[in-house]
């Protein structure tokens with residue numbers, strides 16, 4: 192069995208093989224692989240015995256279920272109004288400068304992806320961002336530099 | 346209007362009371378009729394935004410004959426400017442589960458689900474730990490009710506109740522036609538109570554302190570207290586539990602920075618209140634309703650940028666299922682850009698206003714229907730800023 196086959200089988204054993212199991216399985220693959228490859232989606236369709244188009248249709252609806260390769264650490268910076276009023280743009284620009292990538296891109300070493308997101312639920316402590324699941328708030332260009340340096344050491 | 350009174354701060358939601366097993370036992374010992382009557386008397390309306398009377402929702406679901414029913418907690422909290430549900434889950438998660446148990450006992454459900462937005466995944470370990478204790482207590486009390494958590498994956502529209510069920514069932518989060526309403530046809534097509542995180546906590550509080558006590562707070566149309574998420578141009582951003590029925594003026598006196606020009610009440614889907622209307626606008630179901638989002642803007646802010654940001658949000662988050670919303674959000678967004686750049690005359694704003702009105706009537710769900718709220722209230726009150 193290929194690596195992805197094993198992963199999908201494990202996830203299906205854990206979450207079941209019903210239609211309702213689909214999103215938890217997709218989330219499980221993204222957690223492990225950072226994105227859903229065609230191979231992964233076809234494998235999930237086979238495992239759940241549904242059409243691959245249904246898997247693809249569901250996956251592409253959700254912004255966290257990426258269908259293009261992402262870095263090990265996905266950075267999502269809030270661009271909604273309360274954060275943008277607190278100079279959220281500067282934070283995005285700082286990250287972009289540090290990592291030398293534009294929003295939507297991944298570093299060549301596949302370590303970081305920079306994305307924008309809508310309101311993350313930290314508006315009173317903006318600007319805010321998530322790195323994978325972890326929230327960071329009250330960001331400044333300086334703070335962002337330190338956080339990324341920390342991830343770089345990991 | 347006597348509106349220079351200071352706001353009344355309340356401490357019910359986050360208080361340490363009603364957290365343990367004995368409290369749960371006490372609450373669950375009451376008959377369904379009693380619980381429903383108390384909720385109806387209290388005047389509690391849903392805290393997620395739409396404001397449907399909670400007692401009625403529970404009653405309609407209880408009255409359904411189908412033996413298979415569900416309790417669902419809406420923890421999708423995606424409305425821009427809202428963050429109070431996160432704080433409730435973080436600080437008093439057990440109260441939410443106790444409130445869901447109260448609902449389950451009342452309507453006759455054996456399974457409950459919480460739909461937690463993917464952005465709050467970091468809360469999962471803590472919530473599972475609280476759930477373990479909760480399930481132990483349910484077992485000790487001999488009650489057959491189990492709660493599970495389903496995780497969202499970054500889609501605002503999934504906060505809409507029928508889209509949320511679709512997502513829980515493993516599909517694209519596309520809203521369903523209504524009616525039938527969830528009380529009749531909800532999760533897995535079964536009668537379902539779906540409430541906001543805060544609503545479950547308020548229901549629990551009411552059944553402990555009684556409707557009479559709760560009624561003392563608020564106004565005829567907006568009873569009780571609720572949490573407000575305050576952000577934007579304010580020296581004291583944060584989460585506050587306030588008695589309902591205040592004017593925007595009172596709110597601004599407390600939270601403004603002395604230069605507030607507008608307050609957006611209810612998030613991107615809500616209404617913009619300009620300074621000249623602060624005095625006679627009540628925050629609540631008799632005036633401008635809110636799920637808690639309160640964003641303040643001072644005179645340094647361009648309301649064009651604010652509206653542009655909201656429309657950018659809506660055009661990204663529209664599920665695209667129905668034409669008025671899919672095309673409408675795009676056109677409103679492109680339209681104000683064109684007016685701003687001078688490619689369209691100022692009168693084009695009136696065409697866009699008509700479009701947003703059409704969306705209100707023809708869009709399938711609350712997302713497309715409410716884009717016009719902020720569009721109208723910002724364009725009409727700040728027309729010059731849209732043009733120059």
Ligand SMILES: Cc1cc2nc3c(=O)[nH]c(=O)nc-3n(C[C@H](O)[C@H](O)[C@H](O)COP(=O)(O)O)c2cc1C
Pocket residue numbers: 390391392393394395396397419420421422423424501502503504505506507539540541542544710711712
């Ligand atoms: C686009 C859209 C997004 C929504 N998002 C949420 C949400 O994040 N949380 C919530 O409680 N209600 C949300 N609602 C309202 C729900 O559809 C529903 O009315 C609410 O969960 C009912 O609970 P309540 O009566 O306790 O307020 C949303 C509605 C729409 C149209």
Ligand code: SF4
Pocket residue numbers: 502519520662663664665666667668670671708709710711712713714
């Ligand atoms: S109004 Fe918008 S979000 Fe709602 S169903 Fe139509 S396209 Fe989807």
Ligand code: FES
Pocket residue numbers: 269270271272273274275309310311312313314317319425426427
């Ligand atoms: S506006 Fe950025 S977290 Fe809400």
